[in-house]
Amino acid sequence: MISKTFNRYIWLLNTLLQYRKLTFQEISNRWKSSCIGDGNPLALRTFHSHREAIAELFGVEIKCDPSTYKYYVSSPDLLKKDKTKQWLLNTFTISNMIEAGRNMKERILLEDIPAGGEYLQMVIEAMQLNNKLQIGYQPFNGPKQIFLLHPYAMKVYRQRWYVVGYLEEQKGIRNISIDRVKDMKQIDEPFLIPTNFDPEEYYAHTVGIYVNERLQPQKIILRVYGSQVEYMRSLPLHFSQKEIVGKEGEYSDFEYNLCLTPELTSQLLTMGEKVEVREPQVLKDNLLKRLRKTLKRYR
Known part of the structure; x- marks a missing residue:
């Protein structure tokens, strides 16, 4: 309370x-x-x-x-x-x-938040002290694993908390979903955050939590139809969103600077027939591939 x-x-x-x-x-x-x-x-x-x-x-x-x-x-x-x-x-x-x-209480309905909230304080303390975290992590499709993580930053996405940092076992920067953590303890071993690491910049060209450092951002143009236009204006898909052209009452075109990640494709699919990819062609192809697989499930 x-x-x-x-x-x-x-x-x-x-x-x-x-x-x-x-x-x-x-x-x-x-x-x-x-x-x-x-x-x-x-x-x-x-x-x-x-x-x-x-x-x-x-x-x-x-x-x-x-x-x-x-x-x-x-x-x-x-x-x-x-x-x-x-x-x-x-x-x-x-x-x-x-x-x-x-x-x-019975008239205000909230979304369920996955487990893991009990570890938030420990993560923040480790970030403040720049101490490593030993994490027992249980992926959805495999056995429990033990990781040593240098916690750089935290991010909340779709009701889940993530900690992003250097994962010693994989020798690179990764995201850990806190709701998949089974146990955690702070290790009295300090680490240094790279001077060129900026959390905002790290996620600057991606939708969601997935980051592939090998991908380069591309210009994306979406044509959005009907009432979905107002939704996009009030809650942009990404902060790089720019409305470039449109036909009042019918559609508007929005431009973005984004990496082509699976999460981006999934987000576009949730909009159904109200959005059309104008460019690039590779994103169109990714959407068509996913749609064909979906249709195949129902045949």
């Missing part, structure tokens, strides 16, 4: 992000009627204490406009751009509201 004080921080930050600018009296009244409040107004001293804590935890300041005496979050865009802080804020907000309104 999250502490009541931390719940207050989340509530205050979300309230100001939602309403943009509020006087202290307006904030206090909203707190009084809030489902996580105690029915009493928010004390001014407590409010200022919460402002300081929010600045320390989330790196954003709650400032006062002297012309209106209204408080506001000074740099909400910085919070939105920081994926980690935004993810934490969203997670704690849901937890906060479920805890406050216990009758909501």
Whole structure:
């Protein structure tokens, strides 16, 4: 359970992000009627204490406009751009509201998250200390294996946590799915992260978690039809996405700079008839090959 004080921080930050600018009296009244409040107004001293804590935890300041005496979050865009802080804020907000309104638990449906969460703290500690991890790993299609991993970074994808780093047994950078870890311990053996390793750059030209360092990114053009266009605009397939041309109400063409990985092909297949690969030809061929195999299953 999250502490009541931390719940207050989340509530205050979300309230100001939602309403943009509020006087202290307006904030206090909203707190009084809030489902996580105690029915009493928010004390001014407590409010200022919460402002300081929010600045320390989330790196954003709650400032006062002297012309209106209204408080506001000074740099909400910085919070939105920081994926980690935004993810934490969203997670704690849901937890906060479920805890406050216990009758909501049956009405807020969440996705199941695979096992492995108990190892997250150890991975982060090993990353902070630059210590190796000894991992007992159970693949889906083979016996348990023991790996020595230099943990460089972590990534969450499709409700699964992954740790990426140098795998001594395979002499290269690999991804380990934490939900397949059977046991883990930190080894008192330090490692050095290569100066040229950048997690953002490592995943920059791929969709999903799979990275093949031998592949070079290519220009990809997709023609997207109907309502799928708006989905692509609101939730891009990849950050390199650019809308280049279209016919209003019918389709739009989107351009990407990506490596041709199996995960990319799988993502495109989930869109069915609403997406068409315009180029490159090799990606078209990969899709056709997968579609033919799928049709063969049903014959």
